[in-house]
Amino acid sequence: GAVVSQHPSRVICKSGTSVKIECRSLDFQATTMFWYRQFPKQSLMLMATSNEGSKATYEQGVEKDKFLINHASLTLSTLTVTSAHPEDSSFYICSIFQETQYFGPGTRLLVL
């Protein structure tokens, strides 16, 4: 199956700062990538669909100005959490679709 990497795997930041998370498709050119968020002991919730060369599609209730998505190439999508607050602390996971969905290892964000 497809291999997906994320960087960083863990990040701690101060409230008010911005954090960028990278998602890379290592062996597959992905025109679409998905960003999910998982709060502790909860399920994954789709945040947005990242489209190469065009605007991302956000799910209802997700602030597009707070979670900036850039999909500049077929192998890289970035999620920037702007002006992060403690309530943004979560596990962020990206995925690509190649016959089925393959997930990255996730990025754990802790905002102090």
Add this chain to the structure above:
Amino acid sequence: GEDVEQSLFLSVREGDSSVINCTYTDSSSTYLYWYKQEPGAGLQLLTYIFSNMDMKQDQRLTVLLNKKDKHLSLRIADTQTGDSAIYFCAERPGGYNKLIFGAGTRLAVHP
């Protein structure tokens, strides 16, 4: 609407079979998935089944699909301590590549 429900917790003895159940609501779902998540880790795809299938077996894993009742189950034969994890059921609504996840079932395997 799109909704996936699972029981939250299952405890089994090592060597026994585990059965994790899931119900979904979207009748247009084309694929249904089972993922495994170990503590602090990402999601590992275990298996998936196409909506026109009733059963799929892959080594110790057996997936049963009752499309009429919108019920999916995952049976793990000869459950081992290494199977302890959270298991997520997910549906793929027709026409979309996104997944809708259940809340996850925490499987605890004890000696």
